Amino acid sequence: MTDTSPIRRAATQRPLLEYKHVRKSFGAFTALDDISLTIYPGEVVCFIGPSGSGKSTLLRGTNGLDPFDGGEVIFDGLVLPRKPSDVRKVRRRMGMVFQNFELFPHKTALQNVAIGPITVLNTDKAEAEQQAMILLAKVGLSDKADNYPVNLSGGQQQRVAIARALAMQPEVLLFDEPTSALDPETIGEVLSVMKALADEGRTMVIVTHEMSFARRVADWVIVFERGKVLEEGPPEQIFEAPTVERTKEFLGHLGWA
Amino acid sequence: MTLDWSIVWLNKGLLAEGALMTIVLTVLTMGLAVPLGIVLAFMRISKWRGLALLSQCFVELFRNIPLILIVYWSFYVIPILVPVQFSAFTTGLIALVLCVSAYNAETFRAGINSVRAGQTNAGLALGMSQFQVMKEIILPQAARRVLPILATTWVSLFKDTSLVSVIAVGELSHVALQIRSQSFRVLEMLTAMAVIYWMMGYPQAKLSDWIRKKFEVKE
Ligand SMILES: Nc1ncnc2c1ncn2[C@@H]1O[C@H](COP(=O)(O)OP(=O)(O)O)[C@@H](O)[C@H]1O
Ligand SMILES: [Mg+2]
Numbered sequence: 001m002t003d004t005s006p007i008r009r010a011a012t013q014r015p016l017l018e019y020k021h022v023r024k025s026f027g028a029f030t031a032l033d034d035i036s037l038t039i040y041p042g043e044v045v046c047f048i049g050p051s052g053s054g055k056s057t058l059l060r061g062t063n064g065l066d067p068f069d070g071g072e073v074i075f076d077g078l079v080l081p082r083k084p085s086d087v088r089k090v091r092r093r094m095g096m097v098f099q100n101f102e103l104f105p106h107k108t109a110l111q112n113v114a115i116g117p118i119t120v121l122n123t124d125k126a127e128a129e130q131q132a133m134i135l136l137a138k139v140g141l142s143d144k145a146d147n148y149p150v151n152l153s154g155g156q157q158q159r160v161a162i163a164r165a166l167a168m169q170p171e172v173l174l175f176d177e178p179t180s181a182l183d184p185e186t187i188g189e190v191l192s193v194m195k196a197l198a199d200e201g202r203t204m205v206i207v208t209h210e211m212s213f214a215r216r217v218a219d220w221v222i223v224f225e226r227g228k229v230l231e232e233g234p235p236e237q238i239f240e241a242p243t244v245e246r247t248k249e250f251l252g253h254l255g256w257a
Numbered sequence: 258m259t260l261d262w263s264i265v266w267l268n269k270g271l272l273a274e275g276a277l278m279t280i281v282l283t284v285l286t287m288g289l290a291v292p293l294g295i296v297l298a299f300m301r302i303s304k305w306r307g308l309a310l311l312s313q314c315f316v317e318l319f320r321n322i323p324l325i326l327i328v329y330w331s332f333y334v335i336p337i338l339v340p341v342q343f344s345a346f347t348t349g350l351i352a353l354v355l356c357v358s359a360y361n362a363e364t365f366r367a368g369i370n371s372v373r374a375g376q377t378n379a380g381l382a383l384g385m386s387q388f389q390v391m392k393e394i395i396l397p398q399a400a401r402r403v404l405p406i407l408a409t410t411w412v413s414l415f416k417d418t419s420l421v422s423v424i425a426v427g428e429l430s431h432v433a434l435q436i437r438s439q440s441f442r443v444l445e446m447l448t449a450m451a452v453i454y455w456m457m458g459y460p461q462a463k464l465s466d467w468i469r470k471k472f473e474v475k476e
Contacts, residue, residue: 065378084387092384102379106397116383119393168383 007234008220010040016076016172016203017062023070024057024227031057032068033227039172039205039220044198046214046235047207049224050250055207058224059174062205063087063094076171092120095165099177101157103149109136109160110145116168128167135163139193155186159193166197173197175206211256215239223247264442265449268432275432276453282346282418282428286353287411293354294361301366312362319359325420328352332424349421349428357414364406368399401472408465415458429453 017039024032032054039045047055060066062073064080064087073080075094081087103112113132117123123131136142139159149157158178165173178194179187191213198204198217208214214221214235221238223230231244239256242248265272300312319327331352335343343351372395380390422431430450437446 060378063382065381088381088384088386091382094382096379096382098375098379100375102375104376104379104394104398106401115393116385119389120384164383 008040010043010219011038013040013042014077015039015074016041016043017205018074019058019062019071020074021071022058022061022068022073024054024061024066024068031227032061035071035227035229037222037229037232039203041171041203042201043219044202044204044206044217045220045222046218047205047222047224048209048211048214048238048250049230050253053224054227055224056176057227059096059176059205059207062174063091063096065091065096092116092168093171095168095170095173097158097161097165097173097175097178099180101149101154101161101181103157103161103164105149108146108148109141109152109163112149112160113163113167116164120168132163132167135166136160138166139163140189153186154182155189158182158186158190162190162193162197172203172205175204175208177207177209179208179210209254211239211251211254223250225250260445261442262445264436264440264445268436271432271436272429272449272453275427275429276457278346278426278428278432279415279418279430280457282350282353282421282426283411283415285350286357286414286418287407289350289354290357290361291407293358294365297358297362298365298369301362302369316359316362319355320363322356324352324356324417325423327356328421328424331355345421345424345426349418349424349426352421353414353418357410360410361407364403364410365399368403368406369395371402372398404472405465405469408468412458412462412465415461416454419454 015038017037019035019037022032022035023030035054035058047058049055057066061068062080064082067082067087075090078090080090103109104115107115110129110132113135114125114128117128117131118125133142133145136145139162141156141159141163144152144156144160149160152160162173162178175194179190182190187210191210194204194206194213195217206214206218216235218235220232221235222232223238223242223244225246230250231238231242231247233243237243238247239251242251297312297316300308301316303309322330328349331348332345335348335351376394376398377390380394381387385393418428419430422428422434425431433446433450433453437443440446
């Protein structure tokens with residue numbers, strides 16, 4: 001008898017993130033219905049699925065921005081606390097990148113990247129700005145350090161936002177549709193920065209509709225529908241040989257194969 | 258009908274004192290109504306329902322009553338409520354502060370609320386506390402939106418200080434109207450009043466326009 005379960009290379013390690021029976025409702029509406037998932041260190045995990053299926057809700061609960069109603073998140077072996085002052089200590093170890101960038105408009109690119117360490121980690125300003133310069137170079141924006149967000153393109157703003165998240169030296173990066181608000185011509189520059197981070201071995205959880213990116217970069221893909229996990233597996237399986245009919249339909253709608 | 262403008266010149270000292278009093282009243286009112294407005298705005302958005310309700314009642318009361326009524330009301334009611342005898346000046350100042358701090362509270366609240374929730378999330382996601390988010394992210398952005406409105410309020414306040422003349426506070430209007438009724442030089446005094454108010458008010462209005470332009474939010 002052959003083992004038909006898909007291979008998950010990272011699965012020999014201790015999980016970095018575990019969701020156990022997570023639930024979330026908005027009034028009578030169940031947004032997340034008993035979700036249990038595991039994310040291992042160094043993995044790139046893509047969340048895909050139709051709009052409204054709960055992907056963002058799961059991501060926002062991961063760092064406690066919008067806490068779950070039931071179940072728990074275990075991060076690096078410890079249950080995510082609920083008390084605001086405790087959850088903050090965990091949250092700073094997770095970086096988050098938003099669909100609308102959410103750069104701080106009253107701060108320059110450099111200040112946007114430096115502000116996390118300065119306010120949260122009490123890093124010396126000069127040192128934080130030196131680190132910020134290195135991170136801006138990493139995302140290819142050294143020459144834009146003194147620009148305000150309003151003077152940057154969408155793709156550039158999102159790259160600054162990625163640098164801002166990296167500045168806290170997070171153990172996991174959470175991306176919520178990082179390219180959905182971008183003009184088509186600037187999507188590529190953001191995806192290549194993300195690809196480079198993946199190649200460094202960073203743990204990344206990415207909500208995305210960029211299927212070719214997910215196919216190419218993800219180690220593991222999780223398909224959501226109506227607050228439930230429809231199917232999960234390596235990208236080859238999800239994109240080439242999905243086992244669930246609804247996955248095929250969803251990918252078909254996106255024009256995938 | 259002959260006009261005798263010398264009456265204005267003869268009383269220049271008194272008018273200057275009145276004008277100075279108008280400025281003092283404006284500055285003091287704003288100086289008190291800004292911090293009070295901030296306190297009221299924070300009460301309004303606080304999670305303690307009692308505080309929020311208290312602030313809301315205060316704001317909705319004083320924002321929706323004519324200022325002149327608040328002035329009269331202060332004049333007659335404050336002596337009943339507190340045993341201390343306030344001067345007309347202090348009474349007028351209290352009335353102005355009650356009214357303007359209610360306006361300012363709404364200005365600050367609107368400014369804070371105008372910063373979209375995503376900005377708070379971005380700050381919290383970095384690990385900031387609510388307090389740090391308020392200080393580093395929300396207030397600096399709110400300030401840009403609040404300042405032009407405060408400037409407009411200032412310009413209105415400068416003119417509205419004339420209303421406290423009804424309780425004999427010796428600011429420009431009161432002084433000028435006193436001279437008018439003693440000299441019967443009605444047209445001269447009213448014209449002089451208009452000219453002095455305009456000369457003082459115009460630069461302020463221009464400054465306010467400049468502030469509005471400079472702080473226009475581009476996003
Ligand atoms: N704050 C909220 N209040 C009410 N309903 C919400 C809220 N946030 C999300 N929802 C609902 O929960 C469902 C899942 O939303 P979301 O997680 O944003 O989906 P996705 O990111 O997969 O598109 C949607 O139907 C959405 O309307
Ligand atoms: Mg979403």
